[in-house]
Amino acid sequence: MDIRVDISRLKRDLEELGTIGRDARGGISRPSFSRADLEARQWLTDRVQNAGLELRRDGAGNIFGRLGGPGAAVMAGSHIDTVVNGGMFDGACGVLSALECLRRIKEEKLALARPLEMVSFTDEEGNLVGDFIGSRAFIGGLNREEVERGTTQIGPPLKDILAGTEFTVDSILSTGLERPKVEAYLELHIEQGPVLETEGLSIGLVDRIAGKQHRLCSFVGTASHAGATPLELRQDAFLGLAEFAVKSTQLVATHHYGSVVTIGKVGVIPGSFSIVPGRADFSLDFRSTSAETLQAMEKELLGLAEDVAATRGLSFGSKLIDATEPVIIPERLMRILKEECRGLAYPSFVLPSGAGHDAQILAAVTDIAMIFIPSIDGLSHSPQEAIDWNDLEKGANLLLHSLIHLAR
Amino acid sequence: MDIRVDISRLKRDLEELGTIGRDARGGISRPSFSRADLEARQWLTDRVQNAGLELRRDGAGNIFGRLGGPGAAVMAGSHIDTVVNGGMFDGACGVLSALECLRRIKEEKLALARPLEMVSFTDEEGNLVGDFIGSRAFIGGLNREEVERGTTQIGPPLKDILAGTEFTVDSILSTGLERPKVEAYLELHIEQGPVLETEGLSIGLVDRIAGKQHRLCSFVGTASHAGATPLELRQDAFLGLAEFAVKSTQLVATHHYGSVVTIGKVGVIPGSFSIVPGRADFSLDFRSTSAETLQAMEKELLGLAEDVAATRGLSFGSKLIDATEPVIIPERLMRILKEECRGLAYPSFVLPSGAGHDAQILAAVTDIAMIFIPSIDGLSHSPQEAIDWNDLEKGANLLLHSLIHLAR
Numbered sequence: 001m002d003i004r005v006d007i008s009r010l011k012r013d014l015e016e017l018g019t020i021g022r023d024a025r026g027g028i029s030r031p032s033f034s035r036a037d038l039e040a041r042q043w044l045t046d047r048v049q050n051a052g053l054e055l056r057r058d059g060a061g062n063i064f065g066r067l068g069g070p071g072a073a074v075m076a077g078s079h080i081d082t083v084v085n086g087g088m089f090d091g092a093c094g095v096l097s098a099l100e101c102l103r104r105i106k107e108e109k110l111a112l113a114r115p116l117e118m119v120s121f122t123d124e125e126g127n128l129v130g131d132f133i134g135s136r137a138f139i140g141g142l143n144r145e146e147v148e149r150g151t152t153q154i155g156p157p158l159k160d161i162l163a164g165t166e167f168t169v170d171s172i173l174s175t176g177l178e179r180p181k182v183e184a185y186l187e188l189h190i191e192q193g194p195v196l197e198t199e200g201l202s203i204g205l206v207d208r209i210a211g212k213q214h215r216l217c218s219f220v221g222t223a224s225h226a227g228a229t230p231l232e233l234r235q236d237a238f239l240g241l242a243e244f245a246v247k248s249t250q251l252v253a254t255h256h257y258g259s260v261v262t263i264g265k266v267g268v269i270p271g272s273f274s275i276v277p278g279r280a281d282f283s284l285d286f287r288s289t290s291a292e293t294l295q296a297m298e299k300e301l302l303g304l305a306e307d308v309a310a311t312r313g314l315s316f317g318s319k320l321i322d323a324t325e326p327v328i329i330p331e332r333l334m335r336i337l338k339e340e341c342r343g344l345a346y347p348s349f350v351l352p353s354g355a356g357h358d359a360q361i362l363a364a365v366t367d368i369a370m371i372f373i374p375s376i377d378g379l380s381h382s383p384q385e386a387i388d389w390n391d392l393e394k395g396a397n398l399l400l401h402s403l404i405h406l407a408r
Numbered sequence: 409m410d411i412r413v414d415i416s417r418l419k420r421d422l423e424e425l426g427t428i429g430r431d432a433r434g435g436i437s438r439p440s441f442s443r444a445d446l447e448a449r450q451w452l453t454d455r456v457q458n459a460g461l462e463l464r465r466d467g468a469g470n471i472f473g474r475l476g477g478p479g480a481a482v483m484a485g486s487h488i489d490t491v492v493n494g495g496m497f498d499g500a501c502g503v504l505s506a507l508e509c510l511r512r513i514k515e516e517k518l519a520l521a522r523p524l525e526m527v528s529f530t531d532e533e534g535n536l537v538g539d540f541i542g543s544r545a546f547i548g549g550l551n552r553e554e555v556e557r558g559t560t561q562i563g564p565p566l567k568d569i570l571a572g573t574e575f576t577v578d579s580i581l582s583t584g585l586e587r588p589k590v591e592a593y594l595e596l597h598i599e600q601g602p603v604l605e606t607e608g609l610s611i612g613l614v615d616r617i618a619g620k621q622h623r624l625c626s627f628v629g630t631a632s633h634a635g636a637t638p639l640e641l642r643q644d645a646f647l648g649l650a651e652f653a654v655k656s657t658q659l660v661a662t663h664h665y666g667s668v669v670t671i672g673k674v675g676v677i678p679g680s681f682s683i684v685p686g687r688a689d690f691s692l693d694f695r696s697t698s699a700e701t702l703q704a705m706e707k708e709l710l711g712l713a714e715d716v717a718a719t720r721g722l723s724f725g726s727k728l729i730d731a732t733e734p735v736i737i738p739e740r741l742m743r744i745l746k747e748e749c750r751g752l753a754y755p756s757f758v759l760p761s762g763a764g765h766d767a768q769i770l771a772a773v774t775d776i777a778m779i780f781i782p783s784i785d786g787l788s789h790s791p792q793e794a795i796d797w798n799d800l801e802k803g804a805n806l807l808l809h810s811l812i813h814l815a816r
Contacts, residue, residue: 191636192635192636193632193633193635193636193637193638194638194641195636195638195641198641210635212635224601224787225762225763225786225788226668226670226672226695227600227618227620227668227761227764228599228603228761228762228763228783228786229601229602229668229762230601230602230603230762231657231661231668232661233601233602233603233606233786236657238653238674239654239671241650242649242650242653243650243654245646245650246650249639249647252639260635260637260638260639261639262682262683263646263647264634264646264676264678264679264680264681264684264685265676265680265681266674266676266685266688267674268672268673268674271673271674272672272673273670273673273693273729274670274693274789276670276672277671277674280674285681285682321681353635353636354633354634354635354637355633355635355636375636378633380636381633381682381683
């Protein structure tokens with residue numbers, strides 16, 4: 001089939017959306033339900049209606065644009081919220097590519113057996129009370145306690161953030177009840193890593209999405225005077241963390257190649273030039289595309305931390321903050337994407353996704369697949385986030401052909 | 409000679425001073441020129457006058473109490489300022505022991521050849537613009553630029569802090585000009601470390617005071633997505649710091665036994681669960697009682713940091729914030745202190761001081777010596793700071809007899 005996306009129109013859409021929430025540091029700050037996000041939602045609903053799609057919004061603020069009659073739809077989408085000082089492509093590429101695909105199918109008046117639906121999920125970035133609140137609400141996977149108790153990344157409590165909107169905690173929680181059947185879900189996304197660029201390729205087919213654990217951890221020792229306490233009499237909590245950081249990375253690199261561990265957040269107490277740290281708090285993020293490996297890593301990393309603590313006269317504690325399970329993309333969808341790649345004469349390259357995506361949440365209720373396009377310099381969550389428009393054109397064409405394949 | 413301090417009176421003084429600046433967390437918060445410090449200064453000047461000593465205050469707020477005629481005095485003292493949420497013994501023990509010694513000598517009407525002077529130096533703790541501003545002003549060792557440009561630890565600029573007082577930047581800087589000759593300077597202080605307690609001893613004679621360097625350092629790499637960036641493609645600034653922390657401690661423990669290195673302050677940027685750190689800022693404090701070792705440590709530690717940076721694809725930078733030279737206590741004073749210990753039948757134990765003290769500053773203009781008493785659990789700069797009154801009694805008696813020895 002000769003149908004292709006209109007990359008100029010898609011580019012215009014992305015650039016237009018990329019003016020909303022532009023911040024003083026040159027990035028995009030559009031956390032869900034911020035003023036900028038509300039403006040972006042209005043812009044998107046206008047685009048959906050201008051395209052002649054059937055607009056729907058649910059109680060969690062997810063926005064849908066439908067083409068075709070009733071029944072289980074083939075869906076495609078992503079999210080339009082951003083982290084604070086993020087970029088204009090993370091999420092937006094997937095939502096606006098899906099919109100462009102449905103527009104082209106409608107313009108070509110293709111007769112398809114199944115309905116198609118584009119979607120933009122609320123708060124993929126987890127600025128409110130945890131990652132993926134929109135897609136988790138959509139599949140009925142939220143519980144009241146986490147939504148009510150959760151603290152937001154952007155300051156005010158969730159109910160204050162919702163106060164200026166048509167949404168409430170109850171409308172979010174009741175969203176899963178009205179969930180429509182989904183035939184399949186496809187998501188195009190920037191890679192957010194350096195692999196495709198390193199390989200010199202335009203398209204990556206995701207075969208697995210990593211699961212992860214987020215833990216908040218602490219080593220606790222004894223604060224003491226940096227001059228008056230000999231090295232051998234110290235219980236330096238930061239040295240415990242330092243040893244754990246080095247050894248945990250070695251452990252994962254050696255025994256679980258392809259999995260990752262990250263310490264991204266560190267607080268040392270009391271935090272003075274002249275005082276040996278009595279406490280070191282830190283975040284521990286570890287991810288793997290294998291559920292068994294994830295489980296093994298949990299055991300080994302926490303064991304390592306206990307060993308380091310014991311050797312150094314420290315205590316160690318950790319608390320689970322968030323966990324997701326790895327997802328394997330169904331063989332059926334991998335075959336279809338590869339076939340459409342061949343049809344379009346695009347080289348196809350298979351890679352795992354280390355980042356989490358709404359697709360991973362949808363996997364609980366339908367078959368999902370993901371198309372990656374390269375992130376320039378591997379950057380995302382940054383004003384420097386960038387893409388090559390040729391890559392996006394290829395990715396969107398693959399999405400278009402795959403949607404048609406699934407819906408015909 | 410049978411003269412002894414009155415430990416009940418000294419204890420009462422310490423407890424009375426310890427009520428001033430008592431904070432909500434049970435510690436003492438009495439940074440120089442705070443309201444609490446001004447109250448403590450008034451209390452101390454009253455005590456000096458009640459004791460019948462000749463009161464003098466200089467332009468840096470140092471408080472003196474003199475006994476005897478003109479000429480170079482034998483001095484003893486320390487400081488009454490504290491860190492925020494510190495304890496009631498650090499500094500105060502030295503000032504009030506000196507006061508008690510002069511009171512007892514006056515009461516006994518001892519005829520001595522030289523005058524005696526007790527002193528309380530301003531801002532030993534460096535809450536204003538760097539450590540030892542009072543003793544450095546006293547010896548004429550301050551320069552205008554550091555006093556004017558320095559940022560305070562307690563928020564407002566120095567001139568705002570001084571605004572409520574009789575002191576100005578100019579009065580502080582001109583203090584050194586009026587400096588009297590000093591025959592010798594003795595300082596009694598809590599150890600602030602665990603050595604005397606570990607040895608089960610009441611008195612330590614300090615033979616060397618460590619010099620130190622304070623540096624602010626950074627490893628800079630590249631922030632990247634914690635899920636999407638494989639371990640082997642990361643430039644993780646925090647891992648650079650972690651490796652440096654472990655290896656620098658090993659280096660000092662192995663090659664410079666007795667010297668210390670401390671990383672007490674750590675900031676990781678951007679500081680998020682899901683982002684590989686692009687930057688790690690940290691404080692580096694290293695100390696040695698040998699000037700040669702201090703120099704070697706500077707070279708080796710900065711070299712190690714550069715090596716770690718090169719291996720990990722990071723850059724490293726550091727800036728010198730503060731430096732003091734080690735001091736060797738003159739043999740003459742060590743002999744006198746040991747002799748008086750023998751006279752009092754106290755075991756004498758020689759140890760270095762890892763912490764810095766006003767005595768170290770005075771060493772530029774006179775002979776100095778220090779008497780340590782044990783810190784319970786090695787604690788200081790903490791509300792848990794504590795002493796055994798029997799230890800203080802012995803330390804103060806040794807100070808008394810050493811002052812008499814030097815002045816007769």
